[in-house]
Amino acid sequence: MGARSLSLPFELRYTQPLEEAVEEVAQALDGGYGLAPRSIALLLLQGDEATVQRVGARQPEVVRRSRELAQALEAELGQPVALAVAAERYRWSQRVAAAVVQERAARDDTLGERLGRWAMHPWVGLLMVAGVLYALYQFVGLFAAGTVVDWLEETLFENWLTPRVNAAVAELIPWPWLQELFAFDYGLITLGLRYAVAIVLPIVGAFFLFFSILEDSGYLPRLALLLDRLCKRLGLSGRAVIPMVLGVGCGTMATVVTRTLETRRERVIATFLLALGIPCSAQLGVTMALLAQLPWGLVLWGGVVALVFLTAGFLAARLMPGEPPLFFSHIPPMRWPRGKNVLVKTAARMQWYFLEVLPIFLLASVLIWLGRLTGLFELLTGALEPVLAAMGLPAEAAVIFLYGFFRRDYGAAGLYDLADAGLLAPAQLVVAAVTLTLFLPCIAQFGVMWKERGPRVALTITGVVLLVAFGTGWSLHHAITWVGGVF
Amino acid sequence: MRNRNDSRLREEAGRPRPWARPRWARRGRRAGGGACGGTSCGCPGAVGARQAPAGARRVALVGSPNVGKSALFNHLTGAYATVSNYPGTTVEVTRGEGVVEGETVEVIDTPGFYSFLPVTEEERVTRRLLVEERPDLILHVVEAAALDRMLPLTFQLLEAGFPVILVLNMMDECERLGLSVDVDALSARLGIPVVATVAATGQGVDQLKQEVAHGGRSLLESAI
Structure with missing residues (x-):
């Protein structure tokens, strides 16, 4: 699964060990939180305050577990989970954009652009x-x-x-x-x-x-x-x-x-x-x-x-x-x-x-x-x-x-x-x-x-x-x- | 792209059908009031927006500040919400009624939203709306020239299980910068409809309406 996610970014599978943690928390959630379980799991792992409170009210054990997982992840990745998640999404994004955006030859600045730069001088x-x-x-x-x-x-x-x-x-x-x-x-x-x-x-x-x-x-x-x-x-x-x-x-x-x-x-x-x-x-x-x-x-x-x-x-x-x-x-x-x-x-x-x-x-x-x-x-x-x-x-x-x-x-x-x-x-x-x-x-x-x-x-x-x-x-x-x- | 989706569907047998609302999404409740139409908070909201009848599909315009959500709102509803060329103009949720191929839908304009981990109050307003109301369709509006910075939110919306249409707005600006975006390739890669628009002139709005009528596509209801 991990390997496939690399070639298909839109499938939204993260690299290990992140993906494993996301899956575990998502499985443990019993739904009813308004967003898909994976989404809620990611928010929990990133320590989002509002989500922690909402889930904590009904499934405190999941919040506890996700906190443990987040700590372990941070130690292993050497950075906060939120940063790791953002970096991964950004990599997918770069890959998709690189494949569909083409740059033509540079052209002269328009008057508007020059005015725009002057306005900030x-x-x-x-x-x-x-x-x-x-x-x-x-x-x-x-x-x-x-x-x-x-x-x-x-x-x-x-x-x-x-x-x-x-x-x-x-x-x-x-x-x-x-x-x-x-x-x-x-x-x-x-x-x-x-x-x-x-x-x-x-x-x-x-x-x-x-x-x-x-x-x-x-x-x-x-x-x-x-x-x-x-x-x-x-x-x-x-x-x-x-x-x-x-x-x-x-x-x-x-x-x-x-x-x-x-x-x-x-x-x-x-x-x-x-x-x-x-x-x-x-x-x-x-x-x-x-x-x-x-x-x-x-x-x-x-x-x-x-x-x-x-x-x-x-x-x-x-x-x-x-x-x-x-x-x-x-x-x-x-x-x-x-x-x-x-x-x-x-x-x-x-x-x-x-x-x-x-x-x-x-x-x-x-x-x-x-x-x-x-x-x-x-x-x-x-x-x-x-x-x-x-x-x-x-x-x-x-x-x-x-x-x-x-x-x-x-x-x-x-x-x-x-x-x-x-x-x-x-x-x-x-x-x-x-x-x-x-x-x-x-x-x-x-x-x-x-x-x-x-x-x-x-x-x-x-x-x-x-x-x-x-x-x-x-x-x-x-x-x-x-x-x-x-x- | 169809094939890929279908094969995944087969793999994930026993999962809900793509168009059925999954279990976790069924709590969606309709919050009719509460949104500021303008006068109550002293800010110019939408002028002349008609409210959609109960039960109409809810279509939410979501995206970073200053990408043209309000301008598209105006095109879709025929109303006027304040549009300006600087971020942060929309700080409240604005609602109006739009008609796509004969179907009446409720169109929701939301404050600027960068990610599901909110930093500012305006982002919290939007997240609350997404979580509590579960719109039936999200139009993720992005500035075409800044695609790579804006796609992470598309991923998060898909991850959250929403049917999404990606709207590449300000295509004229993109072209002026010497960039071209292969819309079909992008749609194939993401597996969701992608529409190119210029909200300032209304270019691409008809196509967007068609896609809204067809409902957009949710990737993840089959993949979660």
Whole structure:
């Protein structure tokens, strides 16, 4: 049997003494474990924890025997069983592949391949990152958040829909307290719908389009490889770059994706950094648009957020014990994005986003209405005011932080509104933008943190994030005031 | 390849017939719920996926991250699950309904899976699905250009007793790299159907559907 297995790899007979052990354990198993007995036997011999437990519950003697056999095998083979098994499978694989794969003459590199290599080059790669960020700023920050939002906001809402809704509601509903549910400053239509349709949707749409092109091209894994060394400093592997980049799309989604990280330590650090320093697409777009007229503010905002992000990651990696992770990844080919794929992907993301966002925006409007009606809202904003005052922010800003917890983009949209109304001085705008970026993740992200990492980690992260956000806002306010006083 | 299988069948007289589910496989239970369709975890799952009726054959797409499982899922079901050119996008099981030659089957998209000895959470999700649900057919999706690194999982799936179809995806990339794969020879060597596809364009999907309709082939039910 042993001899035959050499010529017929697909028969999946291992070389001796491995095969003998596999057969013995497989014979002893009485089935009902979901996989074929040989498969279960191999898992037992390789010491797979889950299998050991399942089989141990019904046939503890088989687990004991397989442990003895595994020890004997290890001594005889001079390596762990798992390695021996993997090596054997790899030999079969090599043999089959060698027989069916043919290599033709080497040909010239395509432009895509060269771009792909440049993207991983330490210096050229960083230049490409800068280029990509600049393009993002132009497209999302200036075009979508500027031109498109302005048009929707002014033409569609302010000049057309809002006055009509206000008039109609005033006409139809006699009670002012109920009028406010639908119209005026905080109404369902004039606030919830306006934020969702006129501010968030164009920005998120543009971002998703940009992101879809990037991800379809195969650029992201290269970015992960480029940033691997930086990430190691933060206690993460380059693998963690992908949830981080994804977090710029939506932190909630990205927190779910931290599952692909190998160690618990890595998952907790990544979850923390996502909650703290990664703004989501709508927030990023709105912030870019806000600060577009204030180039120094934009640079300061980016610098401070990046600094906090790196410091927090660095400290978290020092404070959390554990092995530094290894990173290996298969880099997919670089290719030209296909128009149809990109459009379908963008449309699907927007559909999902809108379906998820709109109800929450509307719900938030209702909650705010209720809060105002009962006085709870004033109580909360009142509690926030001293904190805001310490950061040099006006009392009106309390509202946007409350919004921000419902959804980050909702908060950012509120900030946009406030700045639009001329209520914030440039320095205040930067402080508010930085604090809001670092501030709590939205309710959905908090929920996912709770579900994935457990209540203890979720609450700890939230507490730390809150402290860091307000602490940074406070320091920044004082730093700006001091610099302003000196010059 | 037929002959070889048949002769083994004769050798192993008294074993269950190739298409009958062996004793150890009969516990397979249908876990209808539990899988995240997207909104409950805040991630974009499949948009517009219809769920297959109870009793339909279950066909699972399995393979390493980033080989095109979700793109094939979309082709087989006509739904849209997020597809991206980087690993780790699918972290939950996505289900949908597909029709192959008039038969309705349940198509299951699984998170990236390197081996039956899982390292990451996404791999554990897939292994649990394989063990607890015992899909009726596995489409092992591999990147054609990286065949030698991906075949070990094919062996493990066969070893575990699943009927397997090997899907050589990204054939265009393989050709661009100057590699060619002899699909028939590979199928003969492994004794299972092998289909070459380009999921990004849909090339080869019709043939894959035909093979799914014919049920794939399990090597080991006769060999264990």
